[in-house]
Amino acid sequence: MTEEYDYIVVGAGTAGCIVANQLSADPRNRVLVIEAGGNDRWIWFHVPVGYLFTIGNPRSDWMFRTVEEPGLNGRSLAYPRGKVIGGSSAINAMISMRGQSLDYDGWRQLGLAGWGWDDVLPVFKRLEDHFLGESELHGIGGGWRIEAPRVSWRILDAVKSAAIEMGVPESPDFNTGDNEGVGYFHVNQKLGRRWSSARGFLKPALSRPNLELRTNVIVDKVVFENRRASSIELMVGGQRISVRARREVVLSAGAIGSVQILHRSGVGPAQWLRAAGIPNLVDLPGVGRNLQDHLQQRAIYKVGHGRTLNEQYQSLFRRGMMGLDYLVRRRGPLTMAPSQLGIFTRSDRFQDRANIQFHVQPLSLDKFGEPLHPFPAITVSACNLRPTSRGEVKVVSPDPDAKPHIAPAYLSTDVDRKVASDAIRVTRRLMAQSALAPYRPEEYLPGPNVADDDASLAKAAGDIGTTIFHPVGTAKMGRSTDPMAVVDERLRVLMLEGLRVIDASVMPTITSGNTNTPTAMIALRGAEMIIADNRP
Template sequence: MDRFDIIVIGGGSAGSAAAGRLAEDGTRRVCLVEAGGSNDIIRVKTPGFMPFIPKASNYRYDTVPQAGLGGRIGYQPRGRGLGGSSAINAMVYIRGNAFDYDQWAELGATGWSYADVLPYFRRSEGNERGDDDFHGGDGPLNVMDQRWPNVTSRRFVESAASLQLPRTPDFNGAQQEGFGLYQVTQKAGERWSAARAYVEPLRGRANLDIRTGALVEKILIEDGRATGVVIRRGGKRETLRAAGGVILSAGAFNSPQILMLSGIGPAAHLRAHGIGVVADRAGVGANLQDHIDYVSSWETRSTEPFGDSMGGTWRMLKAVVEHRRKRTGILTTCFAEAGGFWTSRPGLPAPDIQYHFVPAMLEDHGRTKVKGHGFSCHACVLRPESRGSVTLASGDAAAAPRIDPGFLTDDRDIATLRAGVRMMHRIVGAPPLSDYGGVDRHPVDLEDDSALDALIRSRADTVYHPVGTCRMGSDADAVVDPALKLKGIEGLWVADASVMPRLVSGNTNAPSIMIGERAADFVKAALG
């Protein structure tokens, strides 16, 4: 069957939510098209195997050389396969700040204020703490407290408290600012991706066709309307037709890429790649924003943190056996176990720095092995001013897009990050974390702005939250309107982090799922 009511491109966080909600009542024929596989493997489903997730589940993109990072090429992991980045991430459940969504509404994304989006967050969430004014208790996305966090992570929270920084038991509740352990998207000791939440429960239904290993070459636009998609699968090209329309949910990098391959984007750029122009849209691929992040690590003589040693390896081997037998123990770790939100200066509407604490030493996104035991701490700029872009590197859909985040090209970002790094060192230097006597692997004179800036530029990179490349708004330059419909094209919606007008003050997985939930309602209303 190659004719459907709705085709959803991309089985990631938002795409899974949209497809699941549209298919669940059985009244619509839905096709979910995903370039990767099912991700139904141990290395994806076991939280502690996150460093060993296979290449088949991660696009592993690179950026162009970044002037703000001393010419370095950045690393951009992106989920591939059902679940998308929710199948490879640290599983941290954060929505952002109420201010973010109220700002979206003020910028022209009408109907996206915090009061508007909170019901969708609650509807998506099955929080094991139960439901309340901020949380849902019976939604498909299981959210839970960590049950076996490392003692080092608890010490980080206690060290922040020793500096009179507030403890926050719920970062998604009444107050975001403060420090604590993160809640995670897990269930019964396993990763609970968006696909496991929304798609897998419907697998086998006659009205839901899940096509994995299907690379989308372009969206078919006929007489100003999206009528289907052309895919490449198993070496063959296929055309799928959609009577109601198409939802594009391929993420902040691949959604603009697919639009451009379909003739929707900056006209001169499309012509330069030999692509016929269907709609001249300068905003497609523009407005890229990402959380620039600095991470440092400290080596300890204590073996309480995770580490590469004979004892550490033996502990992990025992943990593997325990997890395979009972789904319990330290392999349920999300690695970024603790963290917090901090306001770097007075007068800000919301915290502008987020910390992720990892009870292990990290180097180069975990791609470089570090001997010994220790811990790491990330500090990221929550609302960066720097802007970048996504453009085509090739007219081949299988080629990676050209990604230029423009990191630290606005001096306001490095000033904010500088303050965040200094507070990070204050927390690490306070008891009880300081009792470890950790040795800073990247020492610097914190009082010397020039030296600190040089260190930041030599080490900073993404913390994996790209957004904004198909911006939502009410102005003429916006790519999609507040109902997520692509402007000027009928039957085409975009639903993923690419539609965010501004980056949220926190991790982007939960907001992306919320966007997918809303997209399903918008499409239902449009189709009747």
């Protein structure tokens, strides 16, 4: 017999955990949530600095790669995605960042009713349990715990002073709707432990008898009856199993995973699907297009004075003291998010609002998964908050185990290359401020030999640029008149029934900052829409 549920949620990542929690709150709803990864029974999913060990590890990361990118001078990048309940919220930077009010007002101006800043701010507040307490901007009692960082570094204080000296205003809270300024990021942690979506939303709900979680299960495709999503097909131990949905199927597998499932289900650009050997059910050209991501230029500066994590980690004694500090007080470097200090500013004087974001770290390394450098250094990464480049994701065969084709098309527009060049100039100006003179910063990457002209700086950006892990937009929310739209403003897949996409892939344009918290907001709003639309 085929099993039946009212709702099937595909993906227990940031969005899926929240959707499953909300739908199962009504005991009349029988809910199944399916995760292709495993459980989070590993210490490095919970100790904040564990991202150094989870990113680039096949136990916790899907190990995707991009194609060789022309804008990156022919380089292919690792493209980390969480392979565990909690999804990427179990391995990410833990930075709680909403973006800017004009991001969401821009969505509303695209004709997407209910997605303006005034509409989503109450959703953010319902989501939160914020250390600042309840106010006009923040909420308490939600499942999304947000706290202040529990470690400090004098050299980051100096960088903060340098930004203020350069004219960037100080900001105690980046989540007011205008994030221009310099300050310390708020983080998804509780008392020094990572706070993933699984910890905040899924695990508390698993005691409900009407919610079932299945892990290590690959969803192959959605099956339709008269263009209504009626069931999903799973791959379990090499066998194909069908599970029926009485009401709706919700895809929450992320900007990469949801596209893969839609394509294998026959939903997407007909030409792409034919090339992959998949029959086309619904020709939706936007499925897999409109990929947007924040490209960071990881400038590294050696410092001749001051403490950084690089040299601290080289010492076994100091490493032991870090561990002791964490065990006793839940403080110190083991509580570190990858970036502690944030700077939001403008790449040039013609920008109408902050368009670049700096992630400043008291450490440096060639790439995640590799050792820290043996010399004292800091990383000053700048990213373009609103890139104009658009990439694509698509399957290459019907095989659910096949890796997808991921082509972000970084720096493929003149505008993005100009912003990247100017961002390096801003970085150099920041590091030349007198507040940093005692540390004698020395440019290691991109290197003092890189000239200051646009062509040289754009090439340098391509040499040092890497993803900051924010893929969005591949199942774009839009009006039916938008040829690239995949879902409507209630996140229902166009031309089909009983199927929604609720995750980062529905963003029509990327938000101006880290994308995990906006994804959580989309999940809560989407779940509330499902509940409202299915009331008797």
